[in-house]
Amino acid sequence: MARRKLVAGNWKMHGLAADLGEISAVSIAAETAGADVALCLPATLIERAVRAAPGFAIGGQDVHQSDKGAHTGCVSAAMLIDAGASLTIVGHSERREAQGESDADVKAKAESALLAGLSVILCVGESDAVREAGDAVSTVSSQLDSSLPRGDVASAGVPDRLAVAYEPIWAIGTGKVPSIADIGEMHAALRERLKAAYGEAGEGVRILYGGSVKATNAAEIFGVDDVDGALVGGASLKTSDFLPIVEAAR
């Protein structure tokens, strides 16, 4: 099945008003790109980015599972939408690790975001130790099984508004990338899990690769079956690094 590629940048804890020019430059290039393009920004920058780049897909990096309440420091899906966001990341390994988010938390976050009308990039990925032990595919498959939105929420958001990002933890920010064969094996396994969860609709869910994606390796990674785009960290911060990756997805 032909799926349009999605190249999303995750700015993590980077980005000030001085960087709005980078965002508007990406948004202009995105108008003629052969792929969908998005930037997931710190919450503080979302509203100004939406003003600087009208019509461009701006996202958050996390969302709380509740609509509102006594959750100091958290942001709800309604708040992201209110700021002009159209998507959000959930389940990034940096949050799973540092904030102790479980698969059940990630599932609840994805369901809350989809119900509110956001698109979701749901991240999964294995540690170095799991990869070394030969358990990467089984571990990440079961992580996906227990993080995926289910029930009525799933049918409202699948396949158009859900993407999965496979991000091996050991490849994030390290310059290390799995072999092309390993990426292909993992993405094929995740496609099977998506079809098991959603039937044929699982064919439409995009599976992104993330972890040290650069202009120099993007084209080869995008050529792998069931790689439907990328979630890019460090190389999304500068237009000059990011746009060649977007171009490689054409």
Ligand SMILES: O=C(CO)COP(=O)(O)O
């Ligand atoms: O974590 C990532 C994107 O969410 C990947 O980060 P890097 O592209 O910097 O390795």
